[in-house]
Amino acid sequence: MIAGKRPLLAELAGEQWDLVVVGGGITGAGVLLLAAQLGIKTLLVEKQDFAWGTSSRSSKMVHGGLRYMAQGAVRLTREALQERERLLRELPDLVVRQPYLFPIRKGQFPGRWPMAIVLWLYDRLASIRDHRWMSAAELAERVPALGREQLRGAMRYTDALTDDSRLVLRVLHEAAAEGATMLNYAGVEAVTGPQGEHEVALRDQLTGALHTLHVKHVINATGAWADKLSGSAPRVRPLRGSHLLVPAARLPVADCLTVRHPQDGRPVFVFPWQGLTCIGTTDLDHKEDLDQEPAISQREIDYLLALVNSQFPDVHLGEADIISTMAGVRPVISSGKGLDPSRERRDHAVWQENGIITVSGGKLTTFRVIAIDALLAAGLIDQTAHRRLLASPRLFRQAASVPAGLGHPLKPWPGEEQGAQAALLDWVLTHEMVVHLDDLMLRRTRFGNLLADGGDALLAAHAERICNALGWDEQRWQHELTRYRTILQHSYRTPAAMG
Ligand SMILES: Cc1cc2nc3c(=O)[nH]c(=O)nc-3n(C[C@H](O)[C@H](O)[C@H](O)COP(=O)(O)OP(=O)(O)OC[C@H]3O[C@@H](n4cnc5c(N)ncnc54)[C@H](O)[C@@H]3O)c2cc1C
Structure with missing residues (x-):
């Protein structure tokens, strides 16, 4: 288990570490866990709180990403689908299979048959068979609030949902049980010296004290912040995505719906989450200071409400219905071509500059693969171990003593009691x-x-x-x-x- 109380940084700084992982989101947590399982003495440091960054503000989907497959990113989709199946098996209380509906209206592309082909391949990549056509009548019964104009029906398939910050914590608990150490509110200010003899300047955010750590390896897993520490030319394009959370009674959905925005045709999800209905996301360049917590803009709220009110015309959702919002910044590896945000690829990248390994991009879903790639780039494993780890049947080996139901994506636990x-x-x-x-x-x-x-x-x-x-x-x-x-x-x- 993670220590109940935060350890003293001064004590940790006096120890010898083989590896320091910078960033306590899902990527850093994944690297920490894999390293601990390999017996590498590892410390993870997070400038704010664990999962404070993007990893508590995602759309909470453990999925292959139909959209990415449609963009031709078959390798990323296959990898994500295989990781989805693994997480469903290994963390059944936290990662839950969920029906997804893709409503199809007359004249819309892709229509029923192209979608059926895409889903056939999607399921095949995951080694499951779980999609079918749903008639307009069945759809109307299943989602009564959905507008019926020109509605042909829907393709039904399955993906999964989670609670992203609970997933990070679950990985950290596992890493702690494997012998790893982690610390929140400790920010790396600089890494100097060559690989093998790095000096890490670490600021205790609570006391203001600056400590120096001597470590062999540093993996920079700071997501959207990666360019600040990498020492290389900037590669990350921070793209903001925001969500609205509204009472389920105002917009009742039992499944994850993918609906098209009337203004630009972008697919947006409307899905049940912990007793509420979540709507998202947007996708735009995040120009604000990365050290400020991201926030939804009025334009994004209007955009998401316009989507709901076009697809669910009798719901008349307004700003007063919104319980809360959630905005996150995607660490997207830039193509450098100034593409429309939604056309940038979502693969991860690992690179090295002055001995510092930086890993950024990718998805919540694929954190295990990203972590294994980062360990290879750092020279902490070789190609044989890389292959062996990728094929390894289990990631989680310790019994979870987390209270049952905590983080279940579909239960409002523990409610009002x-x-x-x-x-x-x-x-x-x-x-x-x-x-x-x-x-x-x-x-x-x-x-x-x-x-x-x-x-x-x-x-x-x-x-x-x-x-x-x-x-x-x-x-x-x-x-x-x-x-x-x-x-x-x-x-x-x-x-x-x-x-
Ligand atoms: C709107 C949105 C929706 C998404 N939906 C999905 C989805 O449904 N499914 C999916 O699989 N993926 C999704 N993603 C992608 C996924 O959330 C991210 O790829 C993932 O969370 C990135 O994790 P990370 O650990 O790399 O970064 P982060 O979670 O941002 O972690 C990086 C951490 O580094 C810390 N840090 C920064 N600088 C320092 C420093 N100097 N010292 C110490 N710590 C530092 C930060 O505080 C931060 O906590 C979504 C992303 C967004 C924005």
């Missing part, structure tokens, strides 16, 4: 290195996104429990409340709700 909330908080507070209140409300749990009041009532009910567990006095509690509400207002609510 105070006893269940208390049990969950107790477990998280003693096992998951919570430093700030936003760690608890936005990433260990999703209360900040799921509860219409942002969790105000829950926090009032459990204030003493949280303060006792974390050793906070009244002054610290007030400080944490202000910090959490500021983050919530800035990055998880609509601009109008920000006042």
Whole structure:
């Protein structure tokens, strides 16, 4: 398990490390786990909180990506589908198979038969057979709110859903059980010296103290931030994608729907997630400062509402229906050709400059493959081990002692019931290195996104429990409340709700 309390950086800095992994998103967590399983003495450092970056703000799909296959990225799709099947097998409580519907209207491309061919191949790449045509009548029964104009029916297939930040935490727990060490709120400022003799300047974000670590290998897994540490020419094109979360009663869907936006024809998902309905995503260049938490813009809200109101014409969804929002920045490896954002490929890349290995791009779904590639590039494994690891039947070997249901993508766990909330908080507070209140409300749990009041009532009910567990006095509690509400207002609510 991850240490309940954050270890002291000064103590960790005094130790000898074979490998330092920079970045505590899914990529860094994956590298840490694989390295620990190989017996490499590894430390992961994260500047903010684990999964603070893109890995808590994705569309939460563990999928091959039909869109990528349609763009000809068959290798990426196959890799992602095989990883999807593996995660479904290995983490059945966290990664859940889910029906996906692709409604088809008259005159729309691709129509029924081209989609049937694509899905035949899609399933084949995953070694499953799980798609069929759904008639307009069956579709209307299954999704009554969907507009029926020119509706022919839908292709039904399956992919999977998860809770992305819980997936990162699950990987970190596993890595800790394999002997790895991890630390949040510790940011790398510089890496100097050649491979084998790197000096890593590491800032403790809580005390401000700067420490120097002497390490043999550094893997920079900082996603959208990768160019800041890589030492090479910039390669990452940060693309923002945003989501809306609305009450399921306002837009009820039991399946993940892919619907086309009336303005530009882009496919957008409408899907059930932890008791709400999620709508997303957008895809645009993120020009804001990467060190500020990303936030949805008014234009993106209007775009997503326009999609819903064109595809579900009787729903009349408005801004007042939005419970929360979620915006993330994709670390996309730029083609350098100034392509439309949605046409940039989603493969990962690994490169080396001055001995620092940088890994960026790719997908949540393919984190295991990305991690194995990074270890190869760092010279920590050879080609034979690379092949062996890719073919290895299991990644997760330790029994998970995470409370059942935590992170289940389709269950609003633990809901409103105070006893269940208390049990969950107790477990998280003693096992998951919570430093700030936003760690608890936005990433260990999703209360900040799921509860219409942002969790105000829950926090009032459990204030003493949280303060006792974390050793906070009244002054610290007030400080944490202000910090959490500021983050919530800035990055998880609509601009109008920000006042
Ligand atoms: C809107 C959206 C939807 C998506 N949907 C899906 C999906 O449905 N399925 C899917 O498979 N993929 C999806 N993705 C892609 C996926 O989320 C990302 O590829 C993945 O999360 C990237 O993980 P990462 O670990 O590389 O980066 P991150 O999760 O961003 O982690 C990098 C970490 O590095 C830290 N860091 C930065 N600088 C430093 C430093 N100097 N020192 C220490 N730490 C540092 C950051 O704080 C950050 O936490 C989506 C992405 C977006 C944006």
